[in-house]
Amino acid sequence: MTSSVQRKRIRKSPDDRRAEIVEAAATVALTEGLECITLRRIAEQLDVRPGLISHYFPAVEDLVAEAFGSAATAELETLLPADPPDGSPLNHLARFFARTTGPAYDDMSRLWLNARHLSRYRPVLRERVLGQESLWRGRLTAVVRAGVDQGQFRTEDAQLAAVLILVVIDGLASHANTGLGNHPPSVTRLAAATAERELGLPDGALAPTS
Amino acid sequence: MTSSVQRKRIRKSPDDRRAEIVEAAATVALTEGLECITLRRIAEQLDVRPGLISHYFPAVEDLVAEAFGSAATAELETLLPADPPDGSPLNHLARFFARTTGPAYDDMSRLWLNARHLSRYRPVLRERVLGQESLWRGRLTAVVRAGVDQGQFRTEDAQLAAVLILVVIDGLASHANTGLGNHPPSVTRLAAATAERELGLPDGALAPTS
């Protein structure tokens, strides 16, 4: 008959709970960074006990990888949906470029930086990052290829062009990350020009001239 | 008369000790990452007690910033010496490009990634990163400007061109970091072509055609 107050327990199906945990972790990853994914932090956010997180993810590293994968997949689906909605490849690419160089992409670009760095120490995360890179590259390559097929783009190697675009975007993001921040639009314009040239597009076709 | 064995103490001048500590921390930063700069780790490497490190750096964060600054400055001095040795701006730039996209730059490129990410949480480090960015940008801009003056390069805005080159290099490094690793030389070539175009150089002037 100890006076200890017992905690109200809410019991959920393993699938639901797992999904909840991953979602919470993905949110924390995007807003605070992957290293803030701790048992305590996630448990607090879900109002459960740390032990429960451990129960579903015996090793935190697995949860970290899962969270990154979840966030990256969701973001990619927004940027370049698998089943292309209406619009030409040029439209899709222009939107992709505009979004990934815009402020709405800040969190995700930070997360990429974060994940790439951390993946040096965490093998499980590393695999996920490689997987996502390949996914993003594939998706973008498909768009480029479609554009070539429709005569909108002209390039020798679609995949190579896609990688170049990703490299340039990552470079911009990497620089922006410190907060030199929003480099003058001129840099973004120059980066766009690089992509435009590679795809045989006229100046300003991908992003508005500043 | 306790039987505790007393440690042999080696007493050095504050300046020497400080320099020693920063150097050790810079090495750790380059090889293991900035988060491995801990009182215990650095103390162990120098064969002193953790308290001593605290004595010189009451806040570890300051040591981290110092270590990054030291490593970055040393690297820049190697890549783009302040007092240019013999060689034309084109030579200097070509060497800079070759080195920063080569394997010898791996550690430093990882460190940049590391520092940019960490600077999100550590204000002191952040300031250092911004300072180094400005330093690198300035140094590279000077080279570009010299090349323009000598008629080797042709570009409207030297600083803008310099930033674009840095962005492309960072993008390559960021990608390479995960270990997709050494992307095919073709990507590097494409990146070089971007810089060449921006500087009004013929194809292959900056880096050998693959």
Added chain:
DNA sequence: TTGCTTATTGGTCGCACACTCAATAGCATC
């Protein structure tokens, strides 16, 4: 040689972390 300054130590504190596991209570099923 003696004395004094101070660089260095050793010990300790409090905190946050991941991980473990027996006990327990929520809930689907009958």
Added chain:
DNA sequence: GATGCTATTGAGTGTGCGACCAATAAGCAA
């Protein structure tokens, strides 16, 4: 309403971290 399965808890372990500080010895100056 009773039963059984298991999702969830509570309590605890051990590790590594930054920070603090009184005591101490190294080595310079007198």
